[in-house]
Structure formats: C-alpha cells, structure tokens
Amino acid sequence: MTGQVRGVQLARLLGQWHALPGRRRSPDYAALAGAVRGLLADGRLPLGVRLPAERELAEALRISRTTVTAAYRQLRETGHLASRRGAGSWTMLPGNHRVASTGLWTPLDDREMLDLGVAALAAPPQLLSAARAATEDLPRYLSGAGYHPTGIIELREAVADAYTARGLPTSADQIMVTSGTQHALDLVLRLALAPGGTVLVESPTYPNALAALAGRRARISTHGLAADTGWEPDLLLGSLRQTRPKLAYLIPEFQNPTGHLMPASLRERVVAAAHAVGTDLIIDESFVDLSMDGTELPPPVATYDRHSRVISIGGMSKPYWGGLRIGWVRASAPQVQRLAAVRVGVDMSSPVLDQLVAVHLLADAEAIVADRRVQLAVQRDALLGALAHRLPEWRVTVPRGGVTLWAELDGPVSSALARAAEEVGVRLAPGPRFGLDGTLERFLRLPFTLPEADLVEAVERLAAIRYDLDRAGRQRWREPAVIA
Template sequence: MERYLSGPQLARLIEIPAGTRPYYRALAGSVRTLVLDGRLPTRVRMPAERHLADALGVSRTTVTAAYDRLREQGYLESRKGAGSWTALPAPGALGTENPWTSADGDDGLLPLHSAAPPATVLLPEALAGAAEDYPRYGLGTGYDPMGILPLREAIAGRYVARGLPTRPDQILVTLGAQHGTHLLMSLLAGPGDPVLVESPTYPHALDAARGRGARLVPVGVQENGPPMDLVRSALRQSGARLAYVIPDFQNPTGVLMPDAARAALTEAARRHDTTLIVDESWTEMATDEAPATSPLAAFDTDGRVISVGSSSKLMWGGLRIGWIRATAALVRRLAVVRASVDLAAPLFEQLVVTRLLARIEEVRAERRSTITASRAALVESLRERIPEWRFTLPRGGASLWVRLDAPVATPLADAAAACGVRLAPGPWFGVDGTLERYLRLPYTMSPAALTEAVRRLAVARTLGPGAVHGRPAAPLTPTL
C-alpha cells in the first residue's frame, strides 16, 4: 500500500527558523534533513505543491522551487501526472550538495564552502602584458591543442626548478586541473574499472571517476598520507590500475606526503601496474616552513606518474588554465582525446599565466602573506568561540579539516545556511556518505569575513531540530 503525507502533516514536521531567507532553500534543506534523519522515510508520496504551500502559508512558486532543488539533489523523484516521492541520492552523494555548480551564488551567504582565493595583485599587470603579446598570434589559427609553446616552456621550467627534468612536449595545457583530471579519467578509466582514491579527497575527481562508471576504492588519509600497507592491500585486492592522489597539502586535510611515502607509493604502483594521477593544485601553496619534498613524478622510472597542475589556487581561478605533465606520447594521445570536447585553451589566458609564471616567487610570497593572516584569524576565532572542535594546523594549502564534537556535519550545514554561511560538510569529500564528523573550513576570505563566519557558526550550533520559528533549541549533539 502506498504511503503518503498530506500538506498539514508535512508542514508539522518542517523546521525553519523565523526570518530565514531564501525560504525555498531552507524548505528544501529541512525536508532533506528529515529524510537523512529517517524521520521521513523514502518512497513516501509528498503532498502536491499547492497543498503544501497552503499548509505553510507560502506561495506555490516557493514550494515548486524547493521541490526542484530536492530533485536536483536526489532527494525527490517525480513522475508527470503521478506525483513525487522521497528518495536518497546514489551512494557517495548522501548528504551532499554540489555547490560549485550552484546557479544561486548571489544569495548573500558567506561562501565558507569554497577554497578559492581572490586574484593576485599582479593580475592587472599580467593582463596588460598579455594584451601587448596578443596581436602577434593573430596570423595563426588560434587553436593549439597542446598549448602555446611559451607557456609549455614556462611550466616545464618550473618542474625543472623543482628537480624534475621536463620538456615542453611533456606538457598539455588544459582548462584547469579539473579538466585535466576529466581528460585522464576519460582515457584511462572505464565502466567497472577499480580506481583507488584517498578518503577524504577532492569531490570533482570522484565525480570524474563516477562519470566513467568506475568503481571507487577508498583508502583513508593519515598524518603522512594514505598508509602504505593499506594502499598495497587495496591495490592487490581490487586490481586497481588507476589511482588519484593529492600528495601536496591534500585537499581537504592539508596533509603533506613525505618523500619516503612518495617513493613507497610509486613502488607500489609499479609493482601492481597502476598509473598514478597526481593532483598538484596546491603544490605552490606552502604557508610555513615545511620539509622539502620532490614531485611524486621524480620517483617514477617507467612513465606511470601523471601530474596535473593548475594556476587557479596560486594565481586566480578565473584564468581557467591548468596542465598535465606526462610522457610525450601520452600527451599526444590526450590532445586527440580533448578534441571531442574542446580544441584548445583560450590564448589570452595562456599569455596571462605565462607572464605570472615568470614572477612566480612574487606571487607565492603575496599568497603566503594573505593566506597566513586569514588562517590566523580563523584559528583564533574557532578557539575562542568553538573550542570543542579539533584540527591540525597545516603547513600549506588553504583550509582546515575540522573534527566536530559530534557527527552532525550535514545538519550543521543546513543550520549554518539559515545563519548566512555556506559550509562544506565532510560527506562531500567522501566516497560513501561517511565523514559526518568533519567540516572543511577554508581560509581564503579576508580575516574580517572569517571572523564573522565563525560567529555565525557558533550561533548555528544552537539551531537543532527544535529551533522552529525562533524558539531556542538544544545544541547539535548526539543522544547517547
């Protein structure tokens, strides 16, 4: 027999603090929390939009927008003419919302979910220089699938400076690191193929693997990266021929993998015939004195380590320029693969990044100064207002991986949104809906903005399930 809820029945379950805006987001978040908490079972038919709107005293448009959001997130399934039913997203997406693809980024919430820093102060000068360089390329076609030679030379030169001999023909310029990872997954992963990943890790890399139908094989991250004995076991038992790792200031944990672990990981990959995709997006983002490390590809002897880099974190995400370092033969294959998606990276942005790479030490010094000041403000505010939360101060990157005092990351994110802060709860970075005891808190905003964000977070912690229409609620802690 079909189960269903009337508009008044669902309205009595919905919990939205008074004054919350935008209301449709809060409504969708409240229903999502009901489903995740088990208070609203799956496969229950939802009330018609007009009935719920009448019960809540809001417009039908508001309820329609909330239902649309729930469908996008996987918490609602609908069939034309038959209605809508509660559902759960696919495993690995539980409790997650993909904020990077959100169309409503102007809702006034402090974007504490995003670890993207603002542009370097050197950007205007680089733009002006690129404008001077631009006309000389006008006689060509404007399409170079590999990337313009000056930029590939500059990227190769940076690897040489880091102790890794590299030629320009080993570089493919991409539309950012995410594009590079997608290209590699498209070429190297297929339906059902096991792909080893760290857990937690960068969510879009998981999306790229899932998009190919690959089977994710997670290995936890510890103080020095993933434990090598578990990596070896996972490779042996799963037969994974592809792995994705972030050895430099790992996103989201900030862990820096030491050289001994890098050598061991490369040896394990060689023994099990596994190709390593190495995300180096955060490599240049050291904030403190850290042990010297070599590029993971420096331990490679047979071309199985592929490096993916980006200008987004160090320079500015709006440039959308990244790169892949691999063997020259693989780079040529990748250039053919990308032709089905795009023909080349935009010329002007390539010229800008070429200019900025020529002044990379200045850019690094600037970024280190601003990031360090913002990190100090975030740490001070957390220790003052929420001392129960625990974290290890990373030596680089741009975020804290915070362990909460209870497994409440997803409901806390909902409460924080009601207080004007968008959060990145732990399950976004996991494979199977775990990591509810963690938040990633980036420190790429100004110190003042971070201080205000933590103040709002402290308020959000008091908004538990009983915080309805302004009534105070018990803190978000588990019932033992």
C-alpha cells in the first residue's frame, strides 16, 4: 500500500466527473466508477492507494452513499478495487495485466496492437553484423573482471569523438557509459539532487524523466512550451531567475514530445542564466542525430558552458535500437569520477558485449543515421498526410527532426481517446502523461516510428472512434503500456 487518499482529495481529482463523455448514457454510479478508472489511466491515482470510506466520499461529492457503494462494487467487479471488511478498499488493476518495464501496466494480449505509445524504431539491419564483430572482439576482455564503471575505452573515445565532430571538444575522460539514457539521468539525479530539491522542466516533457524526478521526491516547476513555437525565451529565463532551481532538465534537440529545436541564441542565454542563479543543466540529447529536411543543428548547449554547469546525456535507443541499453553522460572529468562512485550503489558497469556492439554501430554511424533520417522523413510525411485527410481538425506543427508529432486535438479528449483506441487495436500516449497535473488533455503524442501502412491504418482507426467518442457508452478498461 502506498498511502491513503481522503475524500476531499479524491473529489478534487475527479473534478467534473459527471460531465465526462458518455455521461448521459450512464447511471451516476457507472460514471463515477469510470472516472476513477480514468484517474488510474492518467497515473493521477496511484495503484495500491486506499480510497476513502463510502460515506466520506459521498459527503465530499455531495451524492448519495448508495451511489458510491455501487461505484465501488463495479470497480471490484472490473478488477480495479480490492476490499477487505473493516480494513478498506485499495486500487489495483485487473488480473490480465502485467507490470511493464516502466512501472506502467500493459495487457498480455497485445501482439496485434499498433503501438503509438513507444517512440522508438526497430533495429537497423547493421545491428547483426555489429553484434558478430563484437563477439570477435570480446575475447580480449575475458581475462579481466569485466567491470568498467565509466565504460570501455573504445566506446568512450567513440562518443567523445562524436561530440568533438559537433564542435564540442571532448576527451574520453569526460564520458561515462551507462545502461541507457534513463540510467544516465538517474545517476545524475543521484549525484546532483538531494531529496526534495527543486527542478525546472519543460511542459510537456518526457514522462520517464518525470518518473525519475518523482523517485527523488523533487519539487518540480514547469516552463510551458507553446505548441507551435516552443520555448518563450523571456519566460524560460524568468523561470530560472525566479525559482532558482537546483537543476533544470531540458530537451533542446527535437524536444520530446513536441519536436521543437531550441535556437542557438537561447541556448547561450540559458547557460548564462543558469550560471548566474546556481542552476545545473541536464541536457537530454536523445534525438540529436535525427534531423530531417536538411536542418542544420545549433551548437551543443555545452558549447556555451564555462563553469561545468551543463551535463549532457544521450544514448543509442532512438537512432539505433532501444534493445541496446547503451547511454552516456558527458560532463567534466571530475564529475564523471563522482558519477562512477555513485554508480557502485546502483550497478557496477554496463555489459561489455553491448558496449562493443555500440562501438561497431558508431563506426558505421554516418550510413546508419542517414538511412534513419530518410526512413523517418517518409514515415512522418505519411502520418501527416493521413491526419490531414482523416482528422483535419487536429493541428500539428511539422517537426524538422526527432520521431514524434505533438497534435492539438479538437477537444479535451486525449485520455478518453486513448482508452477507446485500445478497443480498436491502437495504443496511444495521451497528453496528460507528459505533464504533472492532469492537464494537456487537448494534446496527443503521435510517433512516426511504425511503417507507413501501419501509421495510415492507425489514423483510420482513430478517425473512426473520434467521431463516435462523444456518443460512446461505457467502454471496457485497458491501460496504456510503455511510453518511451
């Protein structure tokens, strides 16, 4: 059990539960039960939390206790509530679900699902040859213990060379190899953020970054991105100066989920403002390789850093393959050594074989990334065309890189649409997943990482359910799966 929610707290979370889509077709108890399931879907109501007593919730909502009793009974019948006489009722999920790798829950029978919740590509064909070459390199490491807390030297040099090629001179001593970008973020937070420390993030932002910050019990403030233009410079710099956070987590290259690219002038001003107020910047460069349409990238944010305020993180997941759990941190050499000391309490090092695979992939990076850019541009345009044809009311700013569209819907229906989409074989990441407080219901992240035909088919299905959504009756419950 993670805790207890009081009646007034749950009432606040439920909001206008009686005005949800399909409400006029449902009795009060069914609408209330559906609203509670919606809170579970958004992650605003945790699993294992004890709900208020029936009488307490009835008083908070100003409805009859009979209605609450019936709603709780329905939640028990659908597997969303467990009750024990005299002890209370706890939130849960149905038995045909399992825990996914992010702690979210995913149905077991999802093999035919068109998954638009994960913004990642299938492996490139070069992965097999890289894996074979890595096995040939492995014997020279077998005489040692196999622990390399900062990473094997070949990979650290390859990553450092990539930064240098981008105009940011970097040595291998400034690189630490991690087990993915998320692991890199976790280690930096362990080093740089005390529990309860303040952090500034963009809104919307990457959900798993929010999860990592929640794990550190961070106090989070947000800078809202404009859907069409991205960062508002004066507001972003003002937020840094006013809140003076310990850390700021930013995604300047093809921001996830909006796809915006931060201009060079703002990068320089952000670094200067961060230094002035004592804020360290965590710069997530997961999508830096995936520019399109000949877009020229601004210099790395760390280019403007003269005081070791910028810690850059990146990895192989987006341009190469998510199954290759290789990431890295670029920081000053002393910071890398401190990170290595922190890492001992988490894991000893990344797998040597995986690191060798990464070395060979990076050696062929020019060809692999070029193919990825062409592939993504074609798939992006296919998704844009399908949306323009079938859902013209949705507004989308065309990204010049990355792997996602951030669509502004024709109403605040993102979570309801995601639930309905599960029933027609499409998995979505609704807008509230990318924020803190259940807002962003008018937005939806749509990756263009699936094949063209799958993207067009997914839009066809979404269009079919969107036009019936406001008239839909009670829908069978499913939860979204991994968001990446």
